Amino acid sequence: MRITELRLGTLSIPLKKPFKTALRSTDTVTTNIVALVADTGDVGYGEAPPTVAITGDTDGSITCTLATRIAPALIGRDVSELQDAVSAVAHSAVGNTSAKAAADIALHDLWGKLCGQPLSRLWGGTKRTFTTDYTVSLNAPEEMARDAVEAVRDGYDALKIKVGVDFRLDLERIGAVRRAVGPEVLLRVDANQGWTPKEAIRAIRYMEDEGLDIELVEQPVACHDIEGLKWVTDAVETAILADESVYSPRDALRLISLRAADMLNIKLMKSGGLSGALTICGMAESAGMECMIGAMMESKVSVTAAAHLAMARRVVTRYDLDPPILCASDPVRGGVIYDGAALELNDAPGLGIESVEGVAWGEIIKG
Ligand code: MG
Numbered sequence: 001m002r003i004t005e006l007r008l009g010t011l012s013i014p015l016k017k018p019f020k021t022a023l024r025s026t027d028t029v030t031t032n033i034v035a036l037v038a039d040t041g042d043v044g045y046g047e048a049p050p051t052v053a054i055t056g057d058t059d060g061s062i063t064c065t066l067a068t069r070i071a072p073a074l075i076g077r078d079v080s081e082l083q084d085a086v087s088a089v090a091h092s093a094v095g096n097t098s099a100k101a102a103a104d105i106a107l108h109d110l111w112g113k114l115c116g117q118p119l120s121r122l123w124g125g126t127k128r129t130f131t132t133d134y135t136v137s138l139n140a141p142e143e144m145a146r147d148a149v150e151a152v153r154d155g156y157d158a159l160k161i162k163v164g165v166d167f168r169l170d171l172e173r174i175g176a177v178r179r180a181v182g183p184e185v186l187l188r189v190d191a192n193q194g195w196t197p198k199e200a201i202r203a204i205r206y207m208e209d210e211g212l213d214i215e216l217v218e219q220p221v222a223c224h225d226i227e228g229l230k231w232v233t234d235a236v237e238t239a240i241l242a243d244e245s246v247y248s249p250r251d252a253l254r255l256i257s258l259r260a261a262d263m264l265n266i267k268l269m270k271s272g273g274l275s276g277a278l279t280i281c282g283m284a285e286s287a288g289m290e291c292m293i294g295a296m297m298e299s300k301v302s303v304t305a306a307a308h309l310a311m312a313r314r315v316v317t318r319y320d321l322d323p324p325i326l327c328a329s330d331p332v333r334g335g336v337i338y339d340g341a342a343l344e345l346n347d348a349p350g351l352g353i354e355s356v357e358g359v360a361w362g363e364i365i366k367g
Contacts, residue, residue, distance in 0.1 A: 118348065
């Protein structure tokens with residue numbers, strides 16, 4: 001099975017309501033879809049949303065990297081030589097993790113098709129299902145409490161609360177959500193880099209003293225402030241989850257060796273796809289550090305890839321894959337199946353995606 005062309009397209013899916021964090025606000029999932037076509041007629045799908053506020057990747061940088069750096073490195077390659085192909089993607093440019101992720105995911109999809117098995121099974125996965133948390137967008141405390149109650153009523157028993165804008169108001173936000181949903185619901189807090197280390201320690205100690213029962217706090221401080229992250233991790237009892245501080249396996253190695261966080265949040269758009277994510281899983285497992293699997297505002301194409309990884313790796317114990325739930329429609333035929341908060345995969349090879357509807361296909365790069 002040889003790769004003959006790479007097609008680029010765009011996809012836009014409206015959200016049910018605006019998604020707001022300390023870093024950005026959006027009312028659609030807008031993403032770049034990649035199709036790697038093989039000489040057998042098989043198609044491997046990948047995806048790269050331009051999450052410029054987090055990864056720095058724009059539509060322009062993603063499509064340019066794919067067209068001018070990645071496609072020439074892949075066209076003509078034999079899919080059975082997967083390690084050479086994923087290595088070519090990883091070394092195609094510095095940075096550009098979203099573009100690399102799209103190509104790496106599409107390559108794995110083709111490889112799964114070549115092997116005739118779903119990816120999670122090729123990796124020896126034994127999980128058959130898991131449940132995702134639900135993200136409560138950053139708003140006024142009363143509105144967040146209302147959204148949280150609605151989510152619990154819809155069947156979600158784990159919520160991720162977005163904070164990180166105005167440290168004192170954040171404490172009101174978290175308190176309002178806990179009072180509204182009662183003691184049984186699992187609550188996670190994501191500050192998206194919004195606090196200084198001192199604010200984070202004050203905020204988390206307050207949550208502990210008030211008995212708000214927060215399972216973990218995600219990325220309390222700036223992504224580059226590894227010393228600050230470690231200080232927070234050492235100063236509080238609540239588990240600290242690194243997100244924007246961990247992109248590559250090398251970042252994971254540093255955080256693990258410093259014990260700068262208690263857990264790692266793996267996202268394919270940060271790790272440059274499944275290859276980097278699998279490496280991080282291995283490192284975390286060796287260190288006895290559990291992982292969350294997360295996503296940017298992505299469609300079901302790359303979220304399906306994340307779900308295959310999560311099914312296959314025991315070290316992934318927490319699941320934050322709700323973007324498709326937040327979308328008003330689902331243009332992806334096949335792929336991960338949602339039943340409320342529960343996710344499962346089909347038995348089709350690779351990602352198990354049949355087609356993606358509504359893609360505006362553009363450039364086609366051939367050898
Ligand atoms: Mg996060």
